[in-house]
Amino acid sequence: MNIEISEEAGVRYLHFGSDWVQGAMRIARPWSLELEYTREMMACLLLRAEPEWPRRVLLIGLGAGSLTKFLRRHRPEAKLTVVEIEPAVVAVAQQHFKLPTEDEQLRIEIGDGAEYVMKKGRPYDLILVDGFDAKARAGALDTLPFYLNCQARLSNQGLLVCNLLARHKGFRASLERLQQAFDQRAIAFPSCDSGNTVAFAARGETIALPLEELRTSTQALKASTGLNLLPTLTRLEQSSTCAGGLLSL
Template identity: 35%
Template sequence: MVTRKKSKAAAELPTVSISEGEIARYLHLGTPWVQGSMRLKDPFMLDLEYVQRMMAWLLFTPADEDLTALHAVQLGLGAAALTKFHHKVLGMRTTAIEINPQVIAACRGWFKLPPDSASLQVLQADAAEEIRRPHWQGAVHALQVDLYDHDAAAPVLDSPDFYADCRAMLAPEGCMTVNLFGRRSSYAASLEKICAAFGPDNVWAFKPTREGNTIVLALRVAQPRDVLQLQSRAQAVQAQYQLPATKWLKVLRPVVEDVSQGGLERGQ
């Protein structure tokens, strides 16, 4: 979940710690905040509700799409839940970009992150710099952004230029999902920047989870809002991947509807 700017010395990066309950193992970065988790009996499935919602890009992917031909990228590794799911469950070519070497080591040692291979790569790098490399441009179908420091007050990378760089990474049919967590004013400011980069007609948002995570989804190119098609796709995603996709449609809507109803400032 965490990355920091490269100008920070390695010594300033938060220290990783692990805790464990009867059901799940948790990743922490110097605080009690949970930065990621893994089900002990099902390590490749998604445990946290907000992490499951980061998979909502599947709703906008045709049912006959060959996911194994697509590329997924995560900015911020967390406990590697999304990285493992894309690689192991969806069979996609998968890349994660994480600046903290302790996080990478913890995921390999404690969270069953497989070693790098032809279809899986974990880069220790500054996401802001890495995503500007030419080979990323137009190459990514599913981009997940979860960039918080140990204080979890606001995204570490959250500028208009950053979101424009994210959009440039996407293939024409590509989609970005972002975890926004923190104060409502922080959410509104972040959402405004995402809309500026992608266009408000291309942006959808979930209602916040009970923990305060709001997932925002941004499409490279707007798609028709076909309710029946979304319902059909949600049913297929739920049946195939055991994700609560039909419930997503009850709490996911286009941002332009929130703006018209004054919901942008509320983040709900």
């Protein structure tokens, strides 16, 4: 894999042999989420209000390690497992994107994420999927068997969050596969300007959050972590995602 790094205006970017950005880090704030879609993936923290959630997280696809670093900083008690198929990506994240050193709370495995979720093991409260090749293809990470295996590896109140690229064939087929795997309990937020669409799928108790309640929790999350999801909330309000002013999942 041809891995390249560029920098502009205080931001370092990761590329897989093309102009397409695979990850980004503001050098002065390496734990912040620079790309809009990574911020929206962390909207999962609004859907489960428990302060100690999530306790166990599986991240499939490392990139620049943005999600890993954010959770490491703001959910320090969570046990994080990262599965990355390309060893060179891990090396670059360590050398150029300040990926934390492995310890009891952080474990990095070189392997295929689709194969990893087929294994038996302790359930995860949160599974984050953001894996693409140099041509922006998700491969086995966007299939019904994969989503079914993710569903089986989640805890009773678990969430699956996927970055779906809408720039090629759109994300509708991906969302339909997610809905099939999770008994229709999957939604997609309105697409980001970058062409990324973030989808959420849930197990356990039904999530039904009024937009006003979401606004309050969004402001609290911004105060505690610096993560600003107010633009996402505005897009949700203007879309048909929240019928009757209610986010249901």
